[in-house]
Amino acid sequence: MPFNGIFFNHKYTERYIKVIQTMSPLRRQLLILTVLLAAVMELIDISIVNVALSHMSGNLGATLEDTSWVITAYAIANVIIIPMTGFLTAQLGRRNYYIGSIILFTFCSFMCGQAENIWVLVLFRFLQGIGGGALISVSQAVIFENFPKEKHGTAAALFGIGVFIGPTIGPTLGGYITENFSWPWIFYINVPIGIAAAISCYFLLTEPAEKPMLRKIDWTGIGLLAIGVGTLQTVLERGETEDWFAAPYIICFTVISVLSLVAFVIWELRVEFPVVNLRVLKSRTLSIAAVLTFITGIGMFTSVYITPVLAQRLLGFTPTQSGELLLPGAIIAIFVLILCGRLMQRGVPTVVLVGTGLLSFAYFNWRMTGITLDTSATEITVCLIFRAIGMAFLTVPLTALAVSSLEPAHIPQGAALNNMMRQLGGSFGISIINTYSFRMTAQHRSDLLTHITPTNPAFISRLDSYTKYFQQKGSGYLDARQRAMSLIDLAVIKQSTLMSYIDSFSLIGSMFIVVLPLLIFVFKKRSDKPREQVIISDH
Structure with a gap:
């Protein structure tokens, strides 16, 4: 079953299997458990702060719009670091880079808990996201390496469950910690886990049998991407508050963003070793999958951002109750992910599964447009179950669709680009929804x-x-x-705010319906036989 990764030939795989067979079964199981735990820890931190935003806002004396940077800074850092993972792994060595990333993530988690100013917290959240970028791709590579070829479907399901469950249980865990302790502990909880993971990897993690080829790092591309995304994010976050182009720095950042992103595209199409190989977008399937992944990122991140805020600020739920809303859906999604994997193995077209996911997520948003100030926790939980089902049907099939038409040499960059689009969708989505709901609240x-x-x-x-x-x-x-x-x-304020969130759910749901026809252009007959490939890494 295709997944985010580099595809190597069978000869290399056989050599590597001989290497990992020298490890005892217990050491392999401990290594798999360690890297999976590290990946889930990073993914939990994507959403664990969502239910604590109101507490952070009040404790640090910041607006909700400013506090949302705690989420977007983390996502932006992931966007920047994910394409660099291959470069850094080759330059520093996988073992050094991975352990160093765990240490950086753990240290910044502690510093986030120590922050007494919103912008200090945002800074360390950004650095935490830099450290967390490696924990996904490298963890995935290690898990696949420790499974034989015939069990790569099991490896994909195992990692897929971790990828999905992490962001989903984040609000539940964050709610419990915030209500029973205090919001800094949502960061402190990473410290013992991170230390244990670093020590475990020090003794268990080894370099791959065949090291990646060293090549020149595209620092210019990285710089243009960071500047372009960072300034655009600032414009989206602060534009409404600053009355858009009435503020000189908004005008300046808009110009810088446009020029940087245009220069980034031109540079990446010309440089020999681009940090993001935009040439792979010549594949129509990847281009369409990238658009769908971007929309999926918007839906995935904004839904776990809006729902806890709505539940606490308007419906009077506690942080724990807000987090528990997502838990039943997360449990059901585990079984849906397993079902999805089996359907793919039996030849069900990925576009059918992706279409099911898009429709399910659109239905979730449609149901959420019917909420009122008297809506029960049960009704919201039922709505979120459809969200979970939609995400489960999109997680693995959409990634498989993205790389399905690429040559083996282009798959790493295609997978990295697809991952980057998901993170961009999440960070931009939260900014756009913040601006949109703010404007709609004023109008209502x-x-x-x-x-x-x-x-x-x-x-x-x-x-x-x-x-x-x-x-x-x-x-x-x-x-x-x-x-x-x-x-x-x-009462007017509460009602107008509720109506703005309803408008936001309607907007997000419309996006999923609008992109649905794109699947027509990538539909393939079931008789099409995929290339036989082995998945090893994500960078």
Whole structure:
């Protein structure tokens, strides 16, 4: 079953199997468990902060928009580091790079918990994301290396479950920690795990039998990508707050972003060893898969961002209750992932599975547009189950689709590009949804205030009812009237905010429906036989 990775020939695989056979079964199992734990730890940190955003915002004296940088900084760092994984592995050695990344991730986790300022926290979250970038691709490579060829489907399922479960259980774990301890402990929990993983890898992890070929690092491409993505992210995050182009630095960053990204594309198409080989986008299948992966990233990240915030700020859920909303879906998704893997092995076209995932996720968003301030936890949990099913049907098949038409030599860059698109979708998606919901909240508030008039019988009746209530509590008429107006204003704010989140779910769901027809252009007959390949690495 295809997965994110480099595909080597059978001769190399046989040589490597002889090498890993010298390890005892216990050492191999401990190594697999260690790298899988490290990967899940990194993936959990993508979403573990989501249910703690309100607490961070209040504790650090920051707005929710500023606090969302805690999520996007991590995602941006992943976007930058993922394409560099192959270079750094070749330059530093896989063992050194992997253990060094665990140490960096662990140290920055501790520093995130120590942060007393929102921007210090954002800085260490960015550095934490740099360290975490290697924990996905290298962990995947090690897991596949320790399974024989005939069990690579099992390896793919094992790693796929970890990839999916990590971000899904993050809010549940984060909610429990935030409510029973304090938000810094969502970062401190990584410290003992990271130390244990680093020590274990020091004794168990070895270099691959055949080291990657050293080649010149595309520092220019890396710099242009980092500047372009970073400035564009800043524009998306701060544009609405700064009244867009009324702020000089927004104009400046917009120009820098456009010029950097255009220069990046031109440079990558000309340089001999690009950090992101855009030439592989000549493959129509990969191009379409990249678009679908970008949309999937938007849906995956924004759904676990909006839902906990909505549940806590509007529905009055505790952080633990907010996190538990995602747990049933995560459990069901494990079985769906296994089913999905079996369907692929039996020849079910990947486009059919991807289409099922897109429709399921669109249905989740459609159901979420029907929520009210009285919606129960059960209803939201049921909605999130459809989200989980959709993500399960998209996780492995979409990756397989991305590399299905590439030559073996181009698969590493194709897989890296596809991974990068998922992270870009996540970071951009959160910024876009923040801006969109902020604007829609203002619009809905303005619309609702048109009904707050002396000629509206419903408003007058509600105002009189609240006034009498406060008078019965001992307030004078004028004070009771003022408190009644404040209560109505609060209701308007909550209702307009809820409506903005409904609009956000509607927008995201529409994206999944709009891209669905793209699958028509990559549909292949079931008689098409995939190239027989062995999956070893992700970089």
